[in-house]
Each structure stands twice: as structure tokens, then as C-alpha cells.
Amino acid sequence: MDEITAPYAVADLVSTIELRTKPVVTVGAKTDMGRVRENNEDKHEYFLPEEDHILASRGHVFVVCDGMGGHEAGQIASELATKTFIESYLNHPAEDPEAAGVSATLTANRFIFDTARAVPARRGMGTTLSALCFVQEKAFIFQVGDSRVYRLRSGELEQITVDHTWVEEIVRSGQLTRSEAEVHPNRHILTQAVGTQPQIRVDTFALDLEVGDQFLVCSDGLTNHVKDEALARTLGENGPSKAAWMLVAMALADGGSDNATAIVIRVDDLLALTDPSPSIYPD
Numbered sequence: 001m002d003e004i005t006a007p008y009a010v011a012d013l014v015s016t017i018e019l020r021t022k023p024v025v026t027v028g029a030k031t032d033m034g035r036v037r038e039n040n041e042d043k044h045e046y047f048l049p050e051e052d053h054i055l056a057s058r059g060h061v062f063v064v065c066d067g068m069g070g071h072e073a074g075q076i077a078s079e080l081a082t083k084t085f086i087e088s089y090l091n092h093p094a095e096d097p098e099a100a101g102v103s104a105t106l107t108a109n110r111f112i113f114d115t116a117r118a119v120p121a122r123r124g125m126g127t128t129l130s131a132l133c134f135v136q137e138k139a140f141i142f143q144v145g146d147s148r149v150y151r152l153r154s155g156e157l158e159q160i161t162v163d164h165t166w167v168e169e170i171v172r173s174g175q176l177t178r179s180e181a182e183v184h185p186n187r188h189i190l191t192q193a194v195g196t197q198p199q200i201r202v203d204t205f206a207l208d209l210e211v212g213d214q215f216l217v218c219s220d221g222l223t224n225h226v227k228d229e230a231l232a233r234t235l236g237e238n239g240p241s242k243a244a245w246m247l248v249a250m251a252l253a254d255g256g257s258d259n260a261t262a263i264v265i266r267v268d269d270l271l272a273l274t275d276p277s278p279s280i281y282p283d
Contacts, residue, residue, distance in 0.1 A: 017095060019056035021137040023209060024269035027062075028241030030248045034221060035256030041067035042219045042261040043078035043127075047086055058090050058097060059135035062263050064147050066219040068193065069116075069125030077112050077127040081194050084108040085131055085142075097135045098204055101142040105129060105194065105202045109144075112195025126196035130161060132217050134209060137270055141205040144194050148223055150231065151207070152214040157232035160205050164192035188220070213267040214240070218247070221258030225251040240264035 027048070033040040046062040049055055065081045067074030088107040092100035108129065116122045128145025141149050146163040162168065166189040192200055214235050223231075226247055234250070235243050244262040251260040 017053070017056040018274060019052045019136070020272070020274045022055055022271040022273060023060060023134045023267060024271060025060060025134065026240050026266045026268055027263065028239065028244040029263045030244040031261040032248050032252060032256070032259065034259050035252060037259055039072060039075055040259045041074035041078055042221065042259040043067065043082045044261050044263055045082040045086060046263060047090070054090070056136065057095070058100070059133050061086055061089065062132045062217050062265060064130050064217045064219055064261055064263060065127045065194070066145065066147050066221070066259065066261070067125065067127040069122065073116070073122040073125035074127065076122060077125040077195050080112050080115065081108045081127045081129050084111050085129060089133070097133055097140050098206065101131060101133060101140055102202045102204060105131070105142050105144060106200070109194045109200050110198070113198055116195060124196070126193035128219070129194045130217050132215055132265070137209050139207040139209050139215070143203040143205070144192050144200055145190055147217070147219045150216040152216070152232060152235045153210060153212070155232070155236055157228055157235070160207070162203060165190055209267055209270060211267055211270055215265045217263040219259060219261040221260035222247055222251045222262055224258060225254035225256070225260070235264065240266050
């Protein structure tokens with residue numbers, strides 16, 4: 001099966017959107033195989049355009065995927081998902097970045113699902129996908145699986161995404177406490193993943209950006225070992241690169257039972273380029 005090889009570009013339909021606000025960011029990233037795994041099924045990518053028309057319509061893009069499947073299929077799934085998401089998102093003709101992100105996630109799902117059916121060694125492969133896009137003064141998040149996106153604002157850490165896991169559904173139904181879920185033997189069973197079924201539901205979130213915001217996009221190999229208090233402290237006391245490296249090192253020191261990946265993004269400025277006007281992206 002041919003892989004997607006279209007160049008990174010933005011469709012002409014969205015190239016006329018005015019750039020009102022330019023997010024200025026600092027980024028750090030780190031991934032590690034861990035202490036137990038023999039290969040790294042995590043994949044992370046980010047795309048930081050400089051062209052005004054891309055910033056106006058698609059913005060900065062950050063993606064973490066955590067693959068699953070034997071015979072290196074999980075590594076292939078996460079690789080395909082990150083590449084397919086970014087290329088499909090940037091090339092989508094919709095003006096609305098949320099519509100483009102959902103479509104890009106569904107495109108990645110169909111591509112991986114079809115690839116798994118076509119290649120016997122890749123049967124059953126799939127991946128999580130957590131994507132964060134900064135467009136003008138907004139953050140858009142697209143979520144499938146149990147990788148996560150956090151935001152640290154004014155010292156307060158908030159998990160933005162919701163895990164697509166069996167235990168999360170049970171916790172939300174009131175049948176299990178959060179502390180019980182953290183040690184439950186079925187805590188890693190996913191209810192949604194990219195590529196494992198022909199149709200999936202994509203969670204979306206839209207947030208206003210503020211100068212000083214810090215975001216963490218990470219795989220569960222990190223959050224299984226590093227608690228929220230340590231996440232908040234490490235993000236708050238260090239720059240993005242050092243924080244990403246420290247968080248992964250903390251996961252390894254606690255046992256490193258899985259691949260661990262972190263992208264840390266700090267919003268350094270939101271440069272206003274035009275007079276304030278109503279946003280085309282509703283809250």
C-alpha cells in the first residue's frame with residue numbers, strides 16, 4: 001500500500017485567512033524506550049511553520065502517538081499516524097482547524113486500518129493519538145486513546161484530555177474510585193485507538209491561549225510513573241527542554257515499564273498583528 005507522501009502545504013482555500021495573532025513558543029521534547037521494552041513504539045513530531053498563511057489557518061502542530069501490536073506493528077502504526085495526521089491536517093481545505101483536525105485523525109485511522117488488513121504481519125496494530133495545535137489565539141486538541149495533553153497555567157496543572165480506557169469509563173460511572181483505577185489490572189485496556197476499527201470517535205477541545213501557558217503532550221509511559229504533583233513542579237521550575245528530559249528520566253527512575261515520551265510547549269508571547277476583531281473560532 002502506498003504511503004502518503006504529499007508535501008507539507010496548505011490548501012488555497014484557507015490561504016486567505018488573516019493572521020491576527022502569532023503565538024511565539026519554546027518547545028522541548030524527549031522520548032525513551034524505557035527499561036523493559038525492546039523497541040520504542042512511541043512517536044512524536046511537531047511542525048512550526050514560519051509562513052503567515054500557514055500560521056493563520058493551521059498554526060503550530062504537536063503530536064504524540066503510542067503504538068500497539070506485535071512484530072513492530074505498533075511502531076509502524078505510530079509512525080503512520082503522526083505523519084498522516086500532520087500532512088492531512090495541513091492540506092485539508094476546511095477553514096475551521098477543528099474540522100481539519102478531526103478529518104486528519106479519521107484519515108489516519110482509515111489508513112492504518114486498511115494497512116493492517118492488507119499486511120498479515122500488521123494485523124491488529126493501532127495507536128493512540130494526542131494532537132495539539134496553536135492557531136492564532138486558540139489551542140485545538142484532538143484525542144484518541146490514553147496519551148494525554150496537560151496545561152499548566154498560573155501554577156495549576158489541568159489534564160485537558162480524557163483517557164479512552166475501560167477504567168476511565170468505570171470511574172466516570174461511579175463504580176470505581178480514581179485511586180482504585182490507578183492500580184486496577186485492566187487500567188491499560190483501551191476503548192478507542194487509531195487503526196483498530198473502521199470507525200472511531202475523536203474527542204476535541206478548544207481553549208484560549210494565554211502568555212505563560214505550558215502544555216505537556218505525553219504518552220502513558222510517562223504518566224504511569226510520574227504523578228500530577230511532580231508534573232506540575234517540574235514544568236513550573238524548568239524550561240521546556242529540561243522539563244521534557246527530567247520528566248522522562250523520572251519515569252525511567254520509577255521503573256520505566258513502558259516507552260515514555262514528552263513534548264513540552266511554553267507560550268512565550270501572543271503577538272497581536274491586527275486590530276482586535278471577532279474570532280472566526282467560537283468558544
